[in-house]
Amino acid sequence: METHVDFVQWLETDMTLNILMRLDDPADVVRAASVSCLWRQFVATNGISKQLCLRKFPQLSSITRITEPDLRVAERKDESSNSSWEALKRDHNFYASLLQDIETSNSRSSDCMGHAVRASSTDRYPFEGIVNTLAPSDRYGIGPSYWSSIGHSDPNAPETLIYKLKADLCCISEINIQPFEVYFHRGRPIYSAKSVRFRLGHLKSSREKSYLLHFPQLQPADDKFIWTYTSEEFQMRQENRLQQFKLPEPVLCIGGYLQIELLGRAQRCDIDNLFYICINYVKVRGRPLSPAFGVQNIELSGDFVLEYKRGFL
Template sequence: MVPVEMEVDDPRGWDFVDWVGPDASASIFRSLDDPADIVRAAAVSRSWRRFVVENEFSKSICLRICPEIANFTSAEEVSRSPPQPHAESSHGVQRKALERDYRIYSYLSGALVSNSPSMDCILQCIGASSTDNFPDETIENTLIPHDRVKHRPSYWSSGGHDDPDAPETLTYRLNCDMCIVDEIKLQPFKAYFQYGHPIYSSKAVRFRMGHSKLPHGSDSFVTVEDENLMAIADDNYVWTYTSPEFPMLQENVLQSFKLPRPVLCIGGIVKVELLGRVQKQEADDRYYICICHAQVRGRSLSPVFMVDTSDPAGYSVLKYLPDAKILRSEDAMLDDGSESLEWHSLVARYRRMRHLAIMNVLLGPEEFMDEDDIIGGVLMDEDDLGGMLEDDPFV
């Protein structure tokens, strides 16, 4: 039997958190950089789980991995079956909210550090700041991984400008509204049909990511000039990330611009800023920028995670759909009368975007059909298509 005096002095029977103290324990927990370590710590005992949950360590590690998460004003769990209302004390409500946030951010932190392969996440074009010869030199051409189709040049061209510092922008919508983006690729166009084969690159590039404030569906590419200007105007977007500037080489190759860290694109909008011009066209002695191909490389966090950006003030709410991980067939989507309306709305939105993404890959614009290995203007990349379909519960 342990003597009474040793029961007080011997720390072996004490809880580590109590022994070290809450402040020192919190410093130790915050030094952990692997999300799995936070989850393991919460599984040690009830007191450790309470300490982890109450101090929001899972949310803290998410913020360290992707600071863009600070843009979420709240996080909500959306289940297939709506919760049954029942009376609870204020302490019970607060405890459930902390447990919910711990659950959401624990899953999110694991998704943020996943080593899943990246793919081209562009779903469609929204618009370009200018276009020289529309529709022959439209931004839509940048979705084609070739600089010619049916022996004709395929590229986007800006309007001509006398100022070599005049910028241009290309704006794209991604295939989901929660994407981890780590790399953007651009290929300047080499005008093989002009004397000297000039390459119309920009001096530098910069990237913005965020979400639209326009009503859903109104930010797709349109041909009317004033509507296009509205679709690309910065005032109509909330930018949650802006990259540093990267120099662009005046070379006709697919150039990789690796971001300093993986970025969470909240809202699925990416704007490519082409900063400065280096090449004049001999015919009119004006500067142009031409891009023949663009890619936004990353991976989707949907359907498990989605975002609600409908607040007019620009706030965004993280939506966690835990049941989306277990759906594997169309039959599972049949309405049995017990599923929440919010669940149906989010799932329907996700399925629409996935359907558009897959159809873009399989079919593409009809005018770009070729007899060779181009389908719908897009070279079938088995890795990209496989990445789109893999583990997708709605396909």
């Protein structure tokens, strides 16, 4: 008769951890915890789902507390009475759910764009404002629709565009940008940047949100943010098409803000002999993790409280 040995029961803890930490698919963590009561206890007690989560997304180590607004009263009493096993189970369920939700961003990506926040400069505000980049069409009514920087004599002068994403917690996989072809100028020039770089992050404080709401769009805002991720530099083609800039790995944006840094100016204007950058459309692909997960109280250090609504998964 064939003998079956449960390695979780017989191996030392470190060896068992070494085996289970090689799991890649978050669904495998859930399956492992479902094998038996012993396996579930081992997975939860050793925080395997949390360790896997932090290994893939180290910025999650800044979570200071997890809140569950829809936690039942009975469960809250368990928590307040220091039920360590209940707390371990909740941690396991939370991190396993978060990891699984993040991992689906590649196969179930959607539009993550929220609204336009600021441009570092605008030539003719509001007619050539950043808000025009939210629509794919290069026309609005009978007129053109695009954002334009101010003209500059230096072809290397950069510009930035800042956007709020759909949620404070998003997993971003790619950003798409279409330069604007100025069809009403002779030769239909395309005022693209030479290259582009992306940053993801959050406001320095909640006070800055009020600043963004109440101060004019032309007021600079780059210093109001902390950028926790900076991409490599991507080359942009001087072509009138939606160009895809895929990040090497999906990036977790905590705070929900995107900065697009437009580097270099490819086209000089024949009218005033200055260099401009004009953008028709910006699209952000990924997966918003709301309403199941939300972010609260982001500190300057990057520490934050994460809200978990399990009923939305």
